[in-house]
Each structure stands twice: as C-alpha cells, then as structure tokens.
Amino acid sequence: MSKQFTLKTPKGTKDWDGKDMVIRQRLFDTITSVFKRHGGVTIDTPVFELREILAGKYGEDSKLIYNLEDQGGEITSLRYDLTVPFARYVAMNNVQQIKRYHIAKVYRRDQPAMTKGRMREFYQCDFDIAGQFDAMIPDAECLSIVVEVLTRLQIPGFTIKLNHRKILDGIFTFCGVPEDKVRTISSAVDKLDKLPWLDVRKEMTEDKGLDGDIADKIGEYVQLKGTVAEMIAKLENDKLMENETAKQGLEDMKTLLPYLEAYNISSSISFDLSLARGLDYYTGLIYEVVTAQSAPPAEGEKKKKKSKSNDDDNSDNVGVGSIAAGGRYDKLVGMFSTKKKGEIPCVGISFGVERLFSIIKSSKIFDDLRPTATQVFVMAFGGGPEWKGFLAERMHVTKMLWDAGIEAEFMYKQKPKPQKQFEAAERSGCPLSVILGQEEYAKGEVKVKVLGQGDQADQGVDVKLEDLTSYVKKTLSTLNVESLNLN
Numbered sequence: 001m002s003k004q005f006t007l008k009t010p011k012g013t014k015d016w017d018g019k020d021m022v023i024r025q026r027l028f029d030t031i032t033s034v035f036k037r038h039g040g041v042t043i044d045t046p047v048f049e050l051r052e053i054l055a056g057k058y059g060e061d062s063k064l065i066y067n068l069e070d071q072g073g074e075i076t077s078l079r080y081d082l083t084v085p086f087a088r089y090v091a092m093n094n095v096q097q098i099k100r101y102h103i104a105k106v107y108r109r110d111q112p113a114m115t116k117g118r119m120r121e122f123y124q125c126d127f128d129i130a131g132q133f134d135a136m137i138p139d140a141e142c143l144s145i146v147v148e149v150l151t152r153l154q155i156p157g158f159t160i161k162l163n164h165r166k167i168l169d170g171i172f173t174f175c176g177v178p179e180d181k182v183r184t185i186s187s188a189v190d191k192l193d194k195l196p197w198l199d200v201r202k203e204m205t206e207d208k209g210l211d212g213d214i215a216d217k218i219g220e221y222v223q224l225k226g227t228v229a230e231m232i233a234k235l236e237n238d239k240l241m242e243n244e245t246a247k248q249g250l251e252d253m254k255t256l257l258p259y260l261e262a263y264n265i266s267s268s269i270s271f272d273l274s275l276a277r278g279l280d281y282y283t284g285l286i287y288e289v290v291t292a293q294s295a296p297p298a299e300g301e302k303k304k305k306k307s308k309s310n311d312d313d314n315s316d317n318v319g320v321g322s323i324a325a326g327g328r329y330d331k332l333v334g335m336f337s338t339k340k341k342g343e344i345p346c347v348g349i350s351f352g353v354e355r356l357f358s359i360i361k362s363s364k365i366f367d368d369l370r371p372t373a374t375q376v377f378v379m380a381f382g383g384g385p386e387w388k389g390f391l392a393e394r395m396h397v398t399k400m401l402w403d404a405g406i407e408a409e410f411m412y413k414q415k416p417k418p419q420k421q422f423e424a425a426e427r428s429g430c431p432l433s434v435i436l437g438q439e440e441y442a443k444g445e446v447k448v449k450v451l452g453q454g455d456q457a458d459q460g461v462d463v464k465l466e467d468l469t470s471y472v473k474k475t476l477s478t479l480n481v482e483s484l485n486l487n
Contacts (some may be wrong), residue, residue: 006329012112012119018246018371022369022371028353031103031125031153032103032125032150036101038099038145039099041099041100042192043100044102045079045104046085049076050074050076050080051075053084056280057332058280059078061080061108064108065362079106082104083332083348086348087281090130090333090346091342094339096132096344097132099128100127101127101131102126103353105121106121106122116355117321117358119356123350123354124351124353125349125351128348129346130346135252136255139328139480140260140263141263142257142326143160143336146287147162147265147268148266156359156363158268158323159289159290159291161289162271162286163272163274163285165249165277165282165327167235167253167299168189169245171246172185172186173243174217174240177212177214181210185208185218186276188203188208189218189276190274190275190276192223193274193275193322194275197219197222201215201216221240221273222273223274225270225271225273225274226271228271230271252285266310275288283331284327286325286326288324290322305471321355324351324352325349328345328346330343371428371429373407374409375407376401376432377424377430378436379394379416379422380393380435380436381437384438388439389413390441394436395438397436400465400468404469404473406469406473409428411424430480431450431451432472432475445462445465446462446468447460447462448460450475
C-alpha cells in the first residue's frame with residue numbers, strides 16, 4: 001500500500017494559474033519595457049551560487065539563506081537576491097560598464113505572509129548600473145525608473161524613502177555608538193518602518209546593550225524626515241556636519257537634488273533618516289518604496305498576536321511592506337576581484353513582484369485584463385441531417401487568422417451547440433467571434449460579431465473570406481484590442 005501524503009506546495013510557495021498569471025505577466029511586461037527604454041540589457045545567472053560568494057553580504061539576514069547539501073564537492077546556497085550574483089558576474093567577466101536588468105526567482109527562509117507577498121520563493125526584477133560615472137547621475141536615473149514603473153502599474157500612493165548610508169553612519173559615530181555595534185544598531189533603526197520608536201529604542205538598549213543616552217541622541221535624528229530640499233536645509237547647519245562622513249553624504253544629496261527636479265520626481269521622494277537597509281553591501285544612497293498600506297503602527301498601538309500554528313501568518317500591521325528597494329554598492333564587485341583596480345561602482349533598484357501583485361490584486365487595478373490572449377473565437381452554426389459541424393472549416397479559418405498574427409481558437413467538438421460556443425468565448429474573454437453559417441460559408445462569406453454587447457446590440461457583419469483577416473485586424477484596432485503582451 002502506498003504511503004499517504006498531503007498534496008500541497010512547500011511552505012512559502014504557491015502555484016500560479018489563470019488570471020493571476022495574466023496579471024503577473026503584465027507586471028513583467030510593463031517593468032521590462034521600462035528597463036529596455038533606459039538602455040538595459042538582460043543577463044541570467046545560476047539559481048544557486050557557491051556559498052562563499054553569498055557569505056558575509058547580508059548582515060543579520062544571512063540566517064535566511066537556503067543552504068544546500070554538498071553535491072559533487074561544492075558547497076552551495078540558493079541565491080538570496082540578484083545583486084550579489086550580478087556583482088560576481090561583473091568581477092568574473094571584467095565588465096567595466098553595463099546597464100543590466102534581470103528578472104528571476106530568489107529564495108529566502110523567511111516566515112511567510114502569503115496574502116501580503118512575503119514568500120520563500122519569489123521573483124525580483126532588478127535594474128543596475130555599473131561603471132565609473134559622475135556622482136549621482138546613475139542614482140537619479142534609478143529613482144526615475146522607480147517612478148516610471150509604479151506609475152505605469154497604477155500603484156496608488158507610493159513614496160520613495162531616501163537616505164544615505166554615510167549620513168546614517170555619521171549619525172551613529174556622532175552620537176557615540178561603538179564601532180563594533182554600528183551594524184547591529186543600524187539593523188534596529190531599519191525596523192522603524194514596522195515598529196514605533198520606543199520599541200526600537202528598547203531593542204537598542206535592552207537587547208543590544210547600547211547606552212540609553214546614546215539611543216536618545218540617535219532618536220533625535222532618525223525620526224526626522226521631509227522633502228530632499230527641506231532635509232538638506234535642516235542638516236547643513238546641524239552639528240552633525242562636524243562629522244566628515246555625514247558631511248560627504250549630505251554633499252551627495254545636494255548634488256542629487258537638481259537631478260530629481262530635472263526628472264520631475266521630487267514630489268515622490270521623502271528624505272527619511274530612519275531608513276537603514278540592513279544589507280551590509282550598501283555604501284551610499286539607499287532607498288525603499290512603500291505605499292499607504294505600509295505605514296508603521298502608531299506609538300503605543302497594540303500589535304496583533306501572531307498564531308504560532310499558522311505557517312503562513314498574515315497578522316502583520318504593515319501591509320505588504322516595501323515593494324521595491326535598492327541603493328549604491330561601490331565595494332561589492334571589488335570583494336570578488338583579484339585585480340588592484342577591481343572595484344566597479346554600482347547602483348540599482350529591485351522590485352518585488354509578489355508584493356506588487358498583492359497590491360494590484362487587492363486594488364483591482366488590472367481587473368479589465370482578459371484571462372487569455374484570444375482575440376477571436378471561431379464558431380459554426382448549422383443544422384439538419386447533412387450538418388457535420390464544420391470542424392475542418394473552423395480549423396481552416398482559424399489557421400488563416402493564426403497566419404495573420406491574430407490569436408484565435410475554436411471549440412474542440414465535432415458539432416458544438418451555439419450557446420456552448422458563446423460560453424467558451426465568454427470564458428476566454430475574447431472580443432470578437434467569426435461565425436461560419438451553413439449557408440453563408442457556402443457563398444464564401446462569414447459573419448464577424450463583436451461580443452459582450454448583448455444579442456441585439458450587434459448582429460454581426462458579413463465579410464468575404466478573402467477579406468477576413470484585414471477586416472478583423474481593423475475591427476480589433478477600432479476596439480483598441482491587442483494581445484496580452486501590451487508593451
């Protein structure tokens with residue numbers, strides 16, 4: 001007797017089908033079209049890397065890496081993101097300049113929250129610029145890409161939170177954080193998007209042993225935010241600028257400001273000193289995109305208790321969290337290079353597809369998308385003892401449409417009933433039908449009918465068979481109907 005088991009996908013993963021796949025493909029197409037518009041070329045890298053390549057790059061998040069067993073004498077791990085593999089690729093191939101995009105799955109041994117897009121297997125869509133360029137020009141373009149993508153996807157109420165790693169490090173030094181605690185305190189600050197300040201302060205002091213007075217000094221800075229212009233004005237006369245590292249970071253922000261205004265994206269950006277980005281490889285500008293659904297709980301707000309029995313816990317207070325993030329990482333490529341001049345400055349942005357999908361699905365942004373690419377459903381009507389169903393004739397007309405680049409299908413039945421054919425066309429979401437009538441087809445004519453308008457709204461137009469493809473294309477154009485690849 002065979003062993004009984006439960007049919008399910010592994011924790012933190014899901015099957016994708018139907019309308020969900022249509023929405024996800026629309027996401028990919030939209031994001032890819034923006035990446036290409038900015039000169040991006042695509043690459044692909046292995047889904048797993050040598051473990052030593054990934055080690056020491058992710059700070060406290062390293063515990064989320066999926067490690068694989070020794071296979072063939074190599075110790076490997078599933079990729080945690082697409083950035084470290086890209087840096088390895090640049091170093092290995094001695095790439096000096098590239099604008100690259102990469103859309104692929106990554107893996108994290110995180111606690112899933114499926115409805116909010118936090119999964120263990122998920123897609124990232126990355127765009128990175130590597131090479132020596134004048135300061136902040138590539139950074140500004142990456143930020144422009146963020147606004148273009150989210151605007152085209154109709155994501156409501158998004159904000160790009162912006163900070164600079166040098167300003168943050170300068171704050172820690174200026175406030176008196178011991179050097180060996182900088183990264184761990186930075187990780188605590190990064191939780192301000194999920195927790196109120198008092199909880200973060202408690203973690204700093206009680207869990208990580210930071211002096212309370214130092215924590216309070218940090219709190220005076222990391223709770224500041226505003227427009228880039230406002231924050232520059234606030235910080236440039238602050239005593240913090242006595243710290244050379246923080247001063248360098250602010251100079252970068254001053255350089256960046258006119259570029260943001262030139263791209264007309266300043267209104268989408270908040271200069272937020274609480275943003276830390278926990279990954280160890282960031283060296284300069286850092287950013288994270290949130291929506292109105294991602295606001296942290298108010299000070300003192302009671303947090304929902306998580307159920308330990310629920311593998312796919314959905315009780316977070318912070319919606320889907322960040323939907324895109326990135327920054328500058330000028331030292332990462334150099335970590336993989338054996339050459340003296342191996343450092344290649346890089347900056348990039350990464351979009352989380354599943355989190356974007358969660359917003360789009362809940363907001364019904366793409367509800368008008370058709371579930372299939374079918375543009376025309378080929379039908380046949382007839383009756384009597386001689387009626388065979390026009391199966392071969394339907395195949396012939398469908399092939400004509402295919403050869404003309406028109407997505408078409410027909411019912412796989414010898415003698416389908418008219419109602420069943422209309423129901424099949426409705427399920428596919430196609431806008432047109434081509435009807436082969438028993439008498440009309442004998443005269444070399446078919447009827448083209450617009451669907452979805454009621455039986456009386458459109459009785460159809462008789463079209464000669466030799467004119468069918470040109471008439472269908474014209475009608476689809478009038479209806480503004482294309483295939484699902486809508487770039």
